[in-house]
Amino acid sequence: MFKKITLIISICIFITNANAQEFLGIRQSNYSGVMGLDLNPASIADNRMKMDMVIFGASVYGYNNHAYFNPKHMPYGWIKSFDADDPKSDAWMNNEDLNQLVSADSIDFYKNKGVDQYVEFNNGNKDRSAFVNTEIDIFNIMISINQKISIGFQIKNRTLFNLDKVSPELIRLVGREFDYQQLFNLNLEDANLNLSMNSWNEYNFAYAQVLKDDNEHFWKIGGKLKFLQGIGSFYFYSDNVDYNIQNDSTANFIQGDFDYGYSDNLGGYIEPEDNSGEEFSAGEFLKSASNFGLGLDVGIVYEWRPNYRDFKYDMDNKTDLWRRDQNKYKVRVGAAINDIGGMTYKKGSLSRNFSFNTSNFDLQTFDGVEGFRTLDSTLLNLADSGDIVFRNDDGKYFMNLPTHANIDVDYHIGKNIYANYYMRLNLLFLKDRNAVHYPNNFAITPRWEKRWWGVSLPLSYNTVAGFRYGVGLRAGPVVVGTGDIKPFFAPGKDTKIRGGDFYVALKLPIPYGRPKDRDKDKVSDKLDVCIDVPGVWAFKGCPDTDNDGIQDAEDDCPLDSGIVEFNGCPDTDNDGIMDKLDSCVTDSGLVKFNGCPDRDGDDIMDKEDDCPDTPGIPTFNGCPDTDGDGLMDKEDGCPQLPGPTSNKGCPLKLLHSVDSMNQILASDTLLIGKEKFIFNNLSPDKSYLFELEVSDGEYPPYIDIALQNSDSISQIRAFKKDSTHYAYTFIKKGAALELTKEEEEILNTAFANLEFETGKTKIKETSLPSLIDLALLLKKKPDWALSIAGHTDSQGAASSNLRLSKGRAQAVAEFLTKSGVDSSRFEVKWFGETKPIADNKTKEGRQKNRRVEMTVIQN
Numbered sequence: 001m002f003k004k005i006t007l008i009i010s011i012c013i014f015i016t017n018a019n020a021q022e023f024l025g026i027r028q029s030n031y032s033g034v035m036g037l038d039l040n041p042a043s044i045a046d047n048r049m050k051m052d053m054v055i056f057g058a059s060v061y062g063y064n065n066h067a068y069f070n071p072k073h074m075p076y077g078w079i080k081s082f083d084a085d086d087p088k089s090d091a092w093m094n095n096e097d098l099n100q101l102v103s104a105d106s107i108d109f110y111k112n113k114g115v116d117q118y119v120e121f122n123n124g125n126k127d128r129s130a131f132v133n134t135e136i137d138i139f140n141i142m143i144s145i146n147q148k149i150s151i152g153f154q155i156k157n158r159t160l161f162n163l164d165k166v167s168p169e170l171i172r173l174v175g176r177e178f179d180y181q182q183l184f185n186l187n188l189e190d191a192n193l194n195l196s197m198n199s200w201n202e203y204n205f206a207y208a209q210v211l212k213d214d215n216e217h218f219w220k221i222g223g224k225l226k227f228l229q230g231i232g233s234f235y236f237y238s239d240n241v242d243y244n245i246q247n248d249s250t251a252n253f254i255q256g257d258f259d260y261g262y263s264d265n266l267g268g269y270i271e272p273e274d275n276s277g278e279e280f281s282a283g284e285f286l287k288s289a290s291n292f293g294l295g296l297d298v299g300i301v302y303e304w305r306p307n308y309r310d311f312k313y314d315m316d317n318k319t320d321l322w323r324r325d326q327n328k329y330k331v332r333v334g335a336a337i338n339d340i341g342g343m344t345y346k347k348g349s350l351s352r353n354f355s356f357n358t359s360n361f362d363l364q365t366f367d368g369v370e371g372f373r374t375l376d377s378t379l380l381n382l383a384d385s386g387d388i389v390f391r392n393d394d395g396k397y398f399m400n401l402p403t404h405a406n407i408d409v410d411y412h413i414g415k416n417i418y419a420n421y422y423m424r425l426n427l428l429f430l431k432d433r434n435a436v437h438y439p440n441n442f443a444i445t446p447r448w449e450k451r452w453w454g455v456s457l458p459l460s461y462n463t464v465a466g467f468r469y470g471v472g473l474r475a476g477p478v479v480v481g482t483g484d485i486k487p488f489f490a491p492g493k494d495t496k497i498r499g500g501d502f503y504v505a506l507k508l509p510i511p512y513g514r515p516k517d518r519d520k521d522k523v524s525d526k527l528d529v530c531i532d533v534p535g536v537w538a539f540k541g542c543p544d545t546d547n548d549g550i551q552d553a554e555d556d557c558p559l560d561s562g563i564v565e566f567n568g569c570p571d572t573d574n575d576g577i578m579d580k581l582d583s584c585v586t587d588s589g590l591v592k593f594n595g596c597p598d599r600d601g602d603d604i605m606d607k608e609d610d611c612p613d614t615p616g617i618p619t620f621n622g623c624p625d626t627d628g629d630g631l632m633d634k635e636d637g638c639p640q641l642p643g644p645t646s647n648k649g650c651p652l653k654l655l656h657s658v659d660s661m662n663q664i665l666a667s668d669t670l671l672i673g674k675e676k677f678i679f680n681n682l683s684p685d686k687s688y689l690f691e692l693e694v695s696d697g698e699y700p701p702y703i704d705i706a707l708q709n710s711d712s713i714s715q716i717r718a719f720k721k722d723s724t725h726y727a728y729t730f731i732k733k734g735a736a737l738e739l740t741k742e743e744e745e746i747l748n749t750a751f752a753n754l755e756f757e758t759g760k761t762k763i764k765e766t767s768l769p770s771l772i773d774l775a776l777l778l779k780k781k782p783d784w785a786l787s788i789a790g791h792t793d794s795q796g797a798a799s800s801n802l803r804l805s806k807g808r809a810q811a812v813a814e815f816l817t818k819s820g821v822d823s824s825r826f827e828v829k830w831f832g833e834t835k836p837i838a839d840n841k842t843k844e845g846r847q848k849n850r851r852v853e854m855t856v857i858q859n
Contacts, residue, residue: 227293253361346395455472557570785826792805
């Protein structure tokens with residue numbers, strides 16, 4: 001028996017541990033990646049890892065609070081001391097004195113004898129517990145989808161073993177094979193003894209996302225859905241059990257209720273090899289002994305980020321980005337409830353709940369029990385003898401997962417130093433008989449961590465393991481550590497070892513790096529076309545030194561802000577001529593003057609124009625001669641009126657007018673000379689006599705006459721009267737012409753036949769032939785024009801009549817235009833009812849007044 005105890009404690013010390021519930025100081029790390037998923041599923045959102053995968057992870061974790069192992073008698077270290085081929089090791093392992101369990105009331109006696117290798121804790125009559133947990137990561141990966149969302153996938157095998165609420169008396173009796181006289185004939189009890197184990201595979205999908213980001217206050221949530229495949233389990237639970245042991249073979253009485261069951265596939269486990277051959281092997285882990293179950297983890301994390309501005313940056317045309325490679329919080333608080341749910345097992349066919357109520361019971365009845373099947377057979381025999389009674393059982397049972405709460409508070413002390421407080425609280429209690437559970441655990445862990453390296457020093461208290469101090473190391477892809485470092489240095493020393501744990505994992509982490517911007521231009525190196533030269537986002541990191549929107553590589557003037565039209569060269573005065581080709585850089589000018597201005601538009605550039613703001617002529621260096629009399633305005637006594645130079649540019653005087661052409665002597669037509677004279681307000685239907693008055697007494701050889709308002713003049717006929725006087729006759733434009741009889745007949749016919757539809761401007765069809773004849777006549781007489789005047793009677797409103805007269809006159813002009821006569825030859829007038837030719841009081845008079853008059857005039 002004692003060798004079995006030695007083996008169990010040794011396994012607890014030596015087997016490696018990758019227990020996701022124990023990675024103290026590692027899973028709380030900001031670089032735990034997918035390993036943090038088992039602490040709190042919200043942890044993977046806004047993670048420091050782009051991707052993190054555990055290639056291999058494994059563990060065992062085992063502690064008890066009843067007895068400890070003192071390693072001072074070990075001949076060597078942990079491994080060689082258990083080498084049966086070594087004489088010293090073999091002698092140590094088979095020393096019966098050392099292998100006995102020293103009870104708490106005999107510690108001093110045996111210690112003085114040097115027999116203190118397995119010793120009970122001297123902690124009163126407190127109920128005892130033991131806990132063993134193993135876990136293997138088969139596949140474990142997390143991926144950050146984006147800044148806010150991450151997902152994870154896991155395949156894990158987990159095994160938990162619990163022994164709870166067992167009295168120290170029962171342990172002593174069983175440990176001594178009931179040969180413990182100090183407990184004979186005493187009434188003892190184990191009210192709620194619980195023995196349970198569950199081993200299962202998990203197939204997990206995790207999802208986490210940022211819930212709220214207010215810069216200073218940051219929240220994220222997550223969940224993990226578990227598909228559960230039970231590998232094997234058992235439970236043994238007592239309720240109000242009383243017993244009294246008479247001696248090592250007989251119990252005075254045993255009474256109480258027991259819940260007992262195991263999954264059917266464990267029936268042959270721990271049975272002798274020569275039994276039925278039914279054994280539990282490693283291959284059982286590939287089989288399912290339960291219905292598929294469901295489980296769930298849920299969690300939330302809050303971060304207080306008072307200095308959040310220190311972790312913001314701008315990059316790639318985006319602003320206010322978080323540094324994904326840095327931890328932003330001063331305080332982080334996480335809370336999660338994990339392992340909600342369970343699975344249903346088929347119960348071993350002979351395992352049943354039973355009640356014990358017997359006296360003078362032979363304890364040797366259980367000597368042949370080596371496993372579940374032999375225990376079942378023994379219970380059947382006891383039922384036949386009436387010592388026990390089986391209770392109702394439905395042949396299956398539900399095994400709860402070890403539901404628990406994880407709460408941690410992480411404080412960022414400064415730089416890469418943190419302190420973490422962690423609590424694991426069991427949420428399953430003894431009333432959950434078909435369950436395994438984690439013991440409550442409390443830890444304070446200072447740690448130093450960077451992206452690829454980390455060291456943590458957890459100080460913890462566990463209701464089963466007691467106080468521990470451990471270490472966790474993270475070096476690139478390797479993670480190793482333990483929650484209790486004491487056993488590693490214990491061989492040969494006088495110390496108390498109540499168990500041990502060790503975890504190891506090989507990972508493939510891909511953390512976020514700092515934003516890479518070699519040239520500090522806020523364009524990331526992976527997108528920066530000009531990675532070594534600061535530039536702008538618009539050109540993927542290539543420079544635009546003068547900020548003109550044209551990258552330097554395509555800018556002919558990279559130091560001077562310019563425009564696209566000139567490949568980045570400037571046009572300061574915006575005149576369409578680049579500065580380096582512009583003779584007047586700051587003044588907007590013209591191409592023909594190399595960018596120099598001509599403000600007055602006289603085709604003389606300002607810097608060569610003596611009058612730059614007034615249009616002039618080259619003769620006077622850009623100064624004007626408004627009246628064209630050969631004198632620039634500033635030297636012309638009458639700049640607006642042409643006159644001879646001898647008269648300081650002022651015009652001739654009008655002496656008098658004559659009313660008859662007979663007073664005008666016919667002479668030569670005037671030739672255009674160098675002088676020009678303008679006369680105002682001449683009547684076009686009169687003749688005038690002019691005399692030149694020359695101040696210097698010389699008479700100009702030729703004169704050029706210009707008339708204001710000459711639009712009304714059709715012809716000018718000039719006759720020289722004598723050496724000092726000229727007479728001019730003006731014929732008024734638009735004056736009526738004399739027509740032949742045939743021409744008058746065509747015009748009169750068109751007038752007489754012209755009719756309109758009543759109240760409208762549409763010409764009747766019967767009027768069109770005579771209008772066509774008129775159009776043909778006008779085409780033959782290009783020097784003719786036609787005056788068309790519309791009239792109405794006085795019936796109706798005057799304004800309506802005026803519009804009607806206008807429309808009818810225009811209708812005639814439009815018809816003649818469409819017939820091929822140029823519209824410029826028509827003078828259209830309308831008078832409404834204002835010019836009647838008959839009495840509007842009579843019908844006949846009104847008919848005469850409704851007319852369109854057409855008169856041929858000089859074009």
